[in-house]
Amino acid sequence: MSYSKNATIVLVHGAWADGSSWELVIRKLQEQGWNVVTAPLPLTSLSDDAAALRRTIDRTEGPVILAGHAYAGAVIGTAHEERVKALVYIAALAPDEGETVAQVFYRDEPHPDAPKLAPDADGFIWMPDTGFEQAFAQNATDEQIAVTRAVQRPIAVKSIQEPVTAPAWKSKPSWYLIAEDDRMINRKTQRFMAERMHAMMESFPVDHTPLLTAPEKVVDIILEAAQSTLA
Template identity: 60%
Template sequence: MARGSVTAVLAHGAWADGSSWARVITALEAEGIKAHAAPLPLTSLADDVAALNRSLDRIEGPVVIAGHAYAGAVIALARPARVKALVYVAALAPEEGEKVADVFYRLVPHPQAPKLAPDDNGLIWLPENAFAAAFAQNASAQDHTVLASVQRPISLNCITVPAGRPLWKDVPTWYLIAEQDRMIVPETQRFMAERMKANIRTLAVDHTPSVTAPAAVADIIRDAVRAVSGN
C-alpha cells in the first residue's frame, strides 16, 4: 500500500472547527499525504459519529483518522471499514460504557482550567479568556483571537451518553500526550493511552498542538500513515 494512497482524516474537538487543523494539513500535504478535515456539529455523540462517517464516505481508499480532545470519542466509533489506524492528539478515549465526562473529570482539573457550565440551550461555550489561559496558552495573540471567534459550542449530549465499543480495540493507535495541557490532565491522557496500548509520544505542548506545534502533530500522523502503508 503506497503512503500516498492513505488519507488522513482530521476530526476537531470541542470549541474548535476544521480550521484548527490548517497548519497540520499543509504540513502533511508537503509530504504527499492527503488530509481532509471532517466537520462535526458537536450536537450529540451520535450526530458527530454520523458526520464523521459522511466525511469518510467522500474519501476513497484506506484512511487514518486523527482526533483532537473530545473527538477521540468520536473517531473510536467511526464505521470501521477502511480505517487502518487512529491517532489521538491530547484526546479523550472512553472505554465501552464510559461517558466522555467520566474520563474528562477523572482527576482534579488544572488550576487554570475554565469552569464549564451549559447555557439555557444545553450548550457549553468556552469563556473567551480560556483560549489564552488553557486551551492554547502557547499560541500567539492573533491565534487566540481567531480561536475564540470561530469556536463551536459543545452539547451536553456529546459528553453524557455511554460510548460504544471503541475501534481502538481493533486497529493500531498512536497517542500524543500533551505535557502542558491545562484542559485534559496529562495523567489522564497517559492512563487512556496505556489502556489502549497506543504508540505513545509525550511532548511539551499545550492542549491544541495542531495550532501551536503543527509539525509535531503532522509527524505522529505521518508515522501512523507510514506504518499502515508499509512505507
C-alpha cells in the same frame, strides 16, 4: 511515499473548534503529498458526530488514517470501517465501552487555570473568552487566540453524556500524543487512556492544542501511524 497516493488522512476537530484548527497540520501534510480532509462535526451529540464522521469517510477512497483532537477522540473511536487503518489521538479523550466523555474528562483533578464550564439555557457549553489564552492553547500567538476565539463552536451537553459503544481502538492500531502542559485534560488522564488503549505513545511539553502551537509534533505522529500501517 508511494502509499500516500491512494490514502487519505482525515482530521477531526474537538469542542470549541472547527476544521480550521488543523490548518498548519493540513499544510504540512499536503506539502508532503498527502490527501487531507477535515470532518465537520455538529457537536450536538456523540451519535450525531459519529454520523458526520462516517459521511466524511464515505467521501474518501482507499485506506484512511484518522486523527482526532480532544473530544474528537471519542468520535474517531466510533470508526469501525475496514478502510480505517489507524487512529491517532492528539491530547484526546478515549472513553471505553459504557463510559462517557465527561467521565474521562473529569477523571483527575483539574488544572488551576482550567476554565469553569457550564451549559447555557439551550444545553450548549461555550468556552469563556479567557479560557482560550489560559488553557485551550496558552502557547499560541495572540493572532491564533483571536481567531480561535472568533470561530469557536459550542458543544452540547448530550455529546459528553452519551455512553460510547465498543471503541475502535480495541481492534485498530492506535497512537497517542500526550500533551504534558495540557490545562484542559490532565496529563495523568491522557497517560491512563493511552496505556489502557495499548497505544504507541509520544509525550511532549506542549499545551492542549499542539495542532496550533506544535504542528510538527502532530504531523510526525500522524506520519508514524501512516507509515506503520500503510507501508
